[in-house]
Amino acid sequence: MxxxxxxxxxxxxxxxxxxxxxxxxxxxxxxxxxxxxxxxxxxxxxxxxxxxxxxxxxxxGCSSGGGSSSKPQVGAIAFTDVNGTPQKTAPTSLTVGQGIYVDVNLTNDPQLLGADWSVTCGSAPPPGTPLPPGQPQDESCGTFTPAHTISGPIPSYVIDGKGYVAFYTAPAATPKQGVVTLFASSTVDHTRFTSVTLTIGGLPISVGFAPAAPSVLGVNATVQLKAALTNDATNAGVNWSVLCGSTACGSFSATQTISGVITTYTAPAAIPNGGTVKVTATSVADPTKAVSSTIQIVPISISVTPQTLSVGTAATTSLIATVAHDGANKGADWSVACTNTKTPGSCGTITAHTMSGAEATYTAPSVTDIAVGSTIVITATSTADSTKSATATVTTIQGDFVAGLAQAAHEPLRGALVTLYAAMTSDTALSPSTNANNVSAVTTAMTDSKGGFSIPYGYECPKPDAQMYLVSTGGNAGSGINPDLSLLAALGPCSHLDATRFVINEATTVAAVYALSGFMKDAQTVGSASASPVGMVAAFSTAADLVDVTSGVVHTHTVSGIGVIPRPKINTLANLLSACAKTAGSAVGDGSACDRLFRATNPGATTSTQASNTLQALLDLVQKATGSLNHHASLETLYELAASSSSFGPAISANPDDWTLSVQFPNGTGGQELNAAGISFTKFMTTEGAPFIDPAGNVWIRGNGNATTEFVGGASYARDPQALIPTIAATETLP
Known part of the structure; x- marks a missing residue:
């Protein structure tokens, strides 16, 4: 067929x-x-x-003469919907990423091969310009899907535009020159084509500073600038420039940055004509879009507060340097200098560098390092501009009246109230301005986070030889605020306190309470209007024999070097107080370390009469140091509590027969001085074994030969000095 x-x-x-x-x-x-x-x-x-x-x-259409057909003719590009229905108004522009349907009709297309679609960036070429054969699709100018269509018009029996309609998608970024040209060329002969040019636009680029540029900047100062762009599809960023009334307007670390990237602007070294510069960030993709900021260029200035100050000897104080127009916030460098010092260069120390507005800490020299009338100058110099500086003058170096550390269990005692007291005697006249409810108190201070306290000058001694002591109450040694904690340190004559550092701890408390027990009623009451001044001096001297109050460490020998101190027992008593001191206190009957201490030191007392703080508990114990009839268990409890703490050592290793403190003076000491008060034991050695009470309340008992035992505060022991005689044989082994 x-x-x-x-x-x-x-x-x-x-x-x-x-x-x-x-x-x-x-x-x-x-x-x-x-x-x-x-x-x-x-x-x-x-x-x-x-x-x-x-x-x-x-x-x-074949001619009878057998001639060739004419060339294809490409009609105008039509903009349609998906089914090929033409739009009422043909677009002349698209936005980036936008799409549109197109088709085209061809005539004299004998093989019905249709049209091929392509796009180029830029305007259409002159009419008649041939396209490159097989021109590939340039996606940077947009894309067609599909890139080939059948020639229209679309027959009425076709249900959709598939095969007849192409979909053009504009590029994601604005193309070069902002236009594209769409081409529909005959598939059989690419020299036969039609085209249309469209403008491709995006949302307009905008440029801004993020954050805003400063309005004022110091000479030579630097500032970080950052431009933020929106709709910068190609992420081309900005070019940076600066203009001013002079040739030197400053510089940028980077003259081109993309959106969000920092450049550092350095202001000119001198103020330009007009006093301002104009900093501009211009879009690379669209130079018509830019942002500018006018910055006033001013000299850096610096100030220091306070400008004059008085500071305690070896104490610290704060100063603040404020650096204005410091664009890079480089802050200030500090130095200190002085004149007329006893030791040149000993002017104190200060923080080397601070940011503007931050505190610098100045530490003053000690009294021995600076002469009266010396001038100390503290200087803050701008780090950014060393020609700008400001000074403060230290007009007075004033030593602290009393200063030191409060400790419990060798930990800083934070937030404790430290009160300076004067012991009362018949020869002491207290200032009428003192607190009527606490007549022996001179002044108070609170401890800081390191347990330090400082009581400055400004308070007069009741008398130069008035005996002074410190009491610390409350505070936190690590387990919480302890309302049951009260510690004591015997300082000595008021005239000797200048610029001396003291320690208040459990060991100083043991030494002071035992030595002063004959004069004590409580922490606020040491001595009375009838107390002997000589006896009071002797009692404070005895305390100094037992413990070094400047370090809080128990001595091994008396100040004279003759007497042997019962160091293990004093350390054990200090540990007894530490057992309570390192806690957060107690409630009556709760069985805590503090509650057990208060009951064991006064076993015959009721809950209303027993001690409520560590100092009072120790004073109760001193009065029962030789034991209480039918209350031996209390002495055992005290040792158990002491053994639970190891803050101080060496300590005794077994439960003692009593809690007396005896200082041993061996044979061959003759009539030499026994303690810091200048008391000689020879005057008490009239009868072997007979007790003698000295003015401080210490009980002396002579043994064989010249060996003598001093029971510190012995007159307070059960109010019966004779009871001490049997305890001599039971005293601890000498170190």
């Missing part, structure tokens, strides 16, 4: 033999298979019939 086309158009194929093969090729390319039966034409469907009709029209 003949081919369907030859059967259908025998005359045409005979008249136009040159079109026979073209028609066969065209139909076989476009139809799903060969048609072997004319009756099967209905099975082609709308799409196949369209191509068949196109083939018939091609054959019908």
């Amino acid at each position: 003949k081919n369907f086309t030859e059967d259908l158009f025998p005359t045409r194929f005979n008249q136009c033999p040159e079109e026979k093969e073209v028609m066969k090729s065209s139909i076989s390319m476009r139809l799903p298979g060969k048609i072997s039966d004319p009756r099967s034409v209905c099975s082609l469907g709308a799409f196949g019939i369209a191509w068949l009709a196109a083939g018939l029209l091609t054959l019908a």
Whole structure:
């Protein structure tokens, strides 16, 4: 059987033999298979019939003379919807990333090959300019899907525009020159094409400072600037520039940055004409978009507060340097100098560098390092501009009246109230301005985070030789505020306190309470209007024999070097207080370390009469140091409590028979001085074994030969000095 086309158009194929093969090729390319039966034409469907009709029209156009057909003609590009329906108004521009449907009609397309789509960036070339053969799709100018379509118009029997319509997607970024040209070229002959030019625009680029540029900047100062861009699709960033009324307007560390990246601007070394500079960030992608800021260039200035100050000897104080127009916030460098010092260069120390507005700490020299009338100058110099500085003058170096550390269990005692007291005697006249409810108190201070306290000058001694002592109450040694904690330190004559550092701890408390027990009623009452001044001096001297009050460490020998101090027992008593001191206190009957201490030191007392703080508890113990009848368990409890703490050592290793403190003076000491008060034991050695009470309330008992024992505060022990005689054999082994 003949081919369907030859059967259908025998005359045409005979008249136009040159079109026979073209028609066969065209139909076989476009139809799903060969048609072997004319009756099967209905099975082609709308799409196949369209191509068949196109083939018939091609054959019908054959000239009788056998001449060649004319070249394809490409119609104008039409903008449509997805079904190929033309838009009422053809667009002239698109935004970046926007899409649109297009189609095109071709005539004189004998093989029905349709059109190929392409796009270039820029305007359309002059009419007649040929396109490069097989021009590839440039995605930076946009894309077509598909890149080939059938020639329109779309037949009415076609239900959608598939195959006839292409979808153009504009590029994601604005192309060069801001325009693209769409091309529809004949597939059979690319020299036959049509084009349309569209403007591709995005949202307009905007430029801003983030954060805002400063309005004022010091000369030579630096500041970090950052430009933030929106709709900068290519992320091209900005170019930085600066203008002013002079040639030197400053500089940038980077003259081009992308959005959000910092450049550092350095102001000019001198103020420019007009006093300002104009800093500008200009979009690289769109130079019509920029942001500018005018900055006033001013000299850096610096000030120091306070400008004059008085500071205690070896004490600290704070100063603040404020650096204005310090654009880079480099702050200030500090130095200190002085004149007329006893030791040149000993002017104190100060923090080396601070930021503007931050505190610098100045530490004054000691009294021995600076002469009266010396001048100390503290200087703050701008780090950014060393030609700018400010000074403060220390007009007075004044030593503290009393200063030192409060400790409990060797930990800083924070937030404790430290009170300076004067012991009362018949020869002491207290200032009428003192507190009527606490007549022996001179002044108070609170301890800091390191346990330090400082009582400055400004308070007069009741008398130069008035005996002074410190009491610390409350405070936190690490477990919380302890309201049961009270510690004592015997300082000595008021005239000797200048610029001396003292320690208040459990050891100083043991020494002071035992030595002063003959004069004590409580912490606030040491001595009375009838107390002997000589006895009071002797009692404070005894305390100095036992413990070094400047370090809080127990001595091994008396100040004279003759007497042997019961160091292990004093350390054990200090540990007894530490057991309570390192806690947060107690409630009556709660069985805590403090509660057990208060009950064991006065076993016969009721809850209303027993001690309520560590100092009073120790004073109760001194009065019962030789034991209480039928209360031996209390002494054992005290040792158990002491053994639970190891803050002080060496300590005794077994429960003692009593809690007396005896200082041993061995044989061969003759009539030498026994203690810091200058008391000689020879005057008490009239009868072997007979007790003698000295003016301080210490009980002396002579043993064999010249060996003598001093019971510190012995007159307070059960108010019976004779009771001390049997305790001599039971005293601890000498170190």
